[in-house]
Amino acid sequence: MATIDRHAVRTASAFAGVALVVAALAACATPPPGASVSTPPTTSSPPPSSAALSSPAPLSEDEATALVLPGACEDIYSDAMFAHLTATAPPLNDPGHTTPSTELAAGREVLDVAPSLRCTWGGPSEYGLSTNVTIVDAAQAASVEQAAVESGMTCKPHAEGTICRTWEDLFVDGELYATVGETHYFRDNGWVATHWTNFAPEGYTEDIVATLWPSLAPTE
Structure with a gap:
């Protein structure tokens, strides 16, 4: 049950009484006929200061280049790359394609907790790729990049970030079984990881970088 604040009630009653007295005095103070009544001059509000009208402060370089997670896999590729993948390694996001985007233990730990978009091409077979x-x-x-270096990947600067690659041929009974590899790209708050098996489209990661960071893509 609600508790009544008796002090508030007494205060409200007191204000009500004061209001009645003020109203009565105002009625008695009506000027006689012919008397002039002066009104106080009106004042206008000062114009807003220039600071209030100024535009928001520009974003810092880090804020301007920060990656926003795409909403769909179609958004991470150029039209040309998406058409190539659709023609050469369908389908997109087959539920049977469960290969992780990296074999790095540090990378898998990050993928377990960080916001990520996963895109796969090819079905559950020895052909296709997965990207996060x-x-x-x-x-x-820093943890994932250090793990990539320690695993023997070759890393170099690319589009104001770092790109790392590795690949190897797998043999069974002396016969080439598969060629597998990984590519990683690091830039500010973004990390693009791809693991591929027998399918490594030329310029694949570079296309993703140019699409997600268009202002940072190389011009050559």
Whole structure:
């Protein structure tokens, strides 16, 4: 049950009484006929200061280049690359394609907790690839990149970030069984990881970088 604040009730009653007295005095103070009544001059509000009208502060370089996680796999490729993948390695996101986008233990730990978009091409077979576009903090990015270097991947600068690659041929009884590889790209809060098997489209990761970071893509 609600508790009544008796002090508030007494205060409200007191204000009500004061209001009645003020109203009565106002009625008695009506000027006689012919008397002039002066009104106080009106004042206008000062114009807003220039600071209030100024535009928002520009974004910092890090804020301007920060990656926003795409909403769909179609959004991470150029039209030409998407058409190529559709023609050469369908389907997109087959539920039977469960290969992770990296074999790096540090990378899998980050993928378990970080916001990420997973895109796969090809069915559950020895042909296709899987990619994750992931939002990472500085510590997570450094951990995965260090793991990539320690695993023997070749890393170099690319589009104001770092791209790392590795690949190897797998043999069974002396016969070539499959060629597998990984490519990783790190830039600010973004990490693009791809693991592929017998399917490595030329310029695949570079196309994703140019699509997600268009202002950072190389011009040559």
